[in-house]
Amino acid sequence: MSSCAIVWFRQDLRLGDNPALVDALNRGFAVVPVYIHAPGEEGKWPPGGATKFWLHQSLKSLDKDLHDHKSKLILRTAGSSLDELRKLIKETGATAVFWNRRYEPAAIERDTTIKESLTKADIEVHSYNASLLFEPWTIKNKSEKPFRVFTPYWRHCLSIAEPPHPVSKPEQIKAPAKFPHTIKLDELELEPKIKWAEGIREAWTPGEAGAHKQLEKLLENVLANYGEGRNRPDQVGVSRISPHLHFGEVSPRQIWHRVKHEVGTKRGAKAKEGAQIYLKEIVWREFAYHLLYHFPHTEHVPLDEKFRHFPFKRDARALKRWQKGLTGYPLVDAGMRELWHTGWMHNRVRMVVGSFLVKDLLLPWQAGAKWFWDTLVDADLASNTMGWQWVAGCGADAAPYYRVFNPTLQGKKFDPEGDYVRRWVPELAGLEGDKIHTPWLLSDEELEQAGIVLGKSYPTPIVDHSVARLRALDALKSIKEDTILK
Ligand SMILES: Cc1cc2nc3c(=O)[nH]c(=O)nc-3n(C[C@H](O)[C@H](O)[C@H](O)COP(=O)(O)OP(=O)(O)OC[C@H]3O[C@@H](n4cnc5c(N)ncnc54)[C@H](O)[C@@H]3O)c2cc1C
Known part of the structure; x- marks a missing residue:
């Protein structure tokens, strides 16, 4: 019987381009997919009302996708993710934990502690970049310092190797002999008790499939006019992909390469121009992570x-x-x-x-x-x-x-x-x-x-x-x- 590993989902609620999942499978592990809701570990920024609503729908969608692969999402709620992981390791006999990295200061601190502690207990820990085009610590200016201005950052990003291609969605997800206990999604109490979220429900389709639909809409309807459309709130001029990106239902690498491939092969000059501007916006997101990583105090106080x-x-x-x-x-x-x-x-x-x-x-x-x-x-x-x-x-x-x-x-x-x-x-x-x-x-x-x-x-x-x-x-x-x- 093959040994089993926990794949700890966090802000990577997708099966496509998920290096933690794919590497666990490639190493021959049976996989226990886990999501731990631990809002107390997010520092001063536990998820707000609207993101909690989205998270509920996104977890539901991920669980469905896992079921389609004869697997399931194990949900837990915890004061300490480390304690919960330890429990899960005991319950499943897992010998390894895989996750995709997060870059917010509180998450970095928490993950570092967890990695050290599990490694000491002889549990293999593997972490990957799945939510950025480039690791923030790899991008430096000529003086080996982090960038503080966007344009040179952008130029630098264009001068280095292209971001890696996304990894494919696994066809099969090897299941353990027995899945551990999961709580019900409703028990996470993510949906509001009053009905203020109906407008959000109508406006969006959270989940990986919804994210890819949004990406297709970008390519079909938005890109060619993005240069002007991105400034026009009265038009459908932008991709509205940001919540999907935040929850990792689609990765920036998938967007980057899909946009480049599409305009490289099929579309006209206007779409090429739109694509260049669009990819620059995706790099603005990278720049935001670059800043937060190098200047973590800015979550509260001004950089200047x-x-x-x-x-x-x-x-x-x-x-x-x-x-x-x-x-x-x-x-x-x-x-x-x-x-x-x-x-x-x-x-x-x-x-x-x-x-x-x-x-x-x-x-x-x-x-x-x-x-x-x-x-x-x-x-x-x-x-x-x-x-x-x-x-x-x-x-x-x-x-x-x-x-x-x-x-x-x-x-x-x-x-x-x-x-x-x-x-x-x-x-x-x-x-x-x-x-x-x-x-x-x-x-x-x-x-x-x-x-x-x-x-x-x-x-x-x-x-x-x-x-x-x-x-x-x-x-x-x-x-x-x-x-x-x-
Ligand atoms: C005061 C303020 C607060 C903001 N708060 C957030 C936030 O909490 N979360 C968030 O994702 N974006 C935030 N943004 C950035 C931006 O407004 C949104 O990313 C964008 O409106 C999302 O819509 P879209 O996906 O249609 O964008 P598009 O125009 O289609 O752009 C594509 C993607 O590029 C990235 N992007 C575009 N513009 C920016 C930008 N200025 N900064 C960083 N990334 C960018 C986003 O990931 C976006 O999804 C904020 C901007 C301002 C001025």
Whole structure:
């Protein structure tokens, strides 16, 4: 009888391009696939409501795929993954544990302890890269330091060998003589008790098959126009693959090589251009992991130290209005409501709502990051941290703080007919064209015709953007002066 190994699934909820699974099988082990839910081990970032909902669906889908391979997913919930792995080793007689690496600071610390402890107990431990194109420690600048600016990082990535090709999905998964006990998926209590997640359920198909459908849609419908489409929240211009990537239902290597192969063989010049821009976005994700790996403290504090003492305000009412999409700025409100309803928001709108929180309302970027963490289905520590520090002007390669997004001009430029706002802010739907972006500038008659009572059916602006912009610049000056004085 062959010996058995535990394959510990984490953020790699797929069978394709899964090196931990494939290597365990190649070494002749019978495999016990395991998922351990241990939110207490995620440091300050246990999964939020939206990602828990996604996780439930994704685990269900993985279990089904394993059943199709005459295997099954063993679920456990634990305070300590190490204790649970030890129990599983005892129950199954496993002599090895295989997993794909994670790169968040708390996960690295936990995995290092587990590896040391199991190795000491004579259990083989094998870990692999399955969620990045390049290991973060292999990418260095000419001075052997980590990159802090994207463009040279991107150029460097292009100058080194192509990311490895994905490994194939196993045809068979050798099962142990007897599977250990599994708890029921519902016992993980990942789905919300109240029905707020119905919009998310409608909008997405979590799981590996859903991820690959999304990839096909990218190739069929999105890539050729990605250069422009990626800025247009009113169009289907982006791949919406981020939650699938976060949960590892598809790997960046699969995306990289599929996009390259497709445009290399079949598609036209526009798709080639779109593909180049798209792959650059995938490398932005890599850059986020590169930053978090090399500067782990940035999950809480700005990379740019002078922003540590930025004079942010505490204003719970303003924060609530932002969270609920009631700021009186239609593009901001549309984004925040799209987020609440579907668990996702277009990147252009993330930048606008982020800038609005940090610069117009002078609220700390950490408050925005926390809200996104709880409401995004793609909430990802590396990308969320980088995204928020970018909008706040305090991260690597950040937008300079003094460049303040104008939510009205952004709306007119990237949602020119107002369709995006009309969809998510239905109380403004009676307004035609780009007037929808400035209801406060309309005459009483125009508002009445559209059935809008400003201040009642839709809020008046929470701040005057032009005044708020100057206040933000003053705040910036104050920290610059502080720095000079020091
Ligand atoms: C304030 C803020 C917070 C963010 N929080 C997250 C987060 O928690 N999780 C997350 O996955 N992304 C985050 N992003 C990045 C980006 O908005 C999303 O990755 C993107 O909107 C996902 O949609 P998509 O898959 O259609 O993207 P596409 O435009 O189709 O891009 C393809 C993929 O490239 C990667 N990518 C694209 N843009 C970025 C970027 N700016 N940074 C990092 N990766 C990128 C993503 O993996 C994305 O799925 C954040 C951005 C901002 C400004």
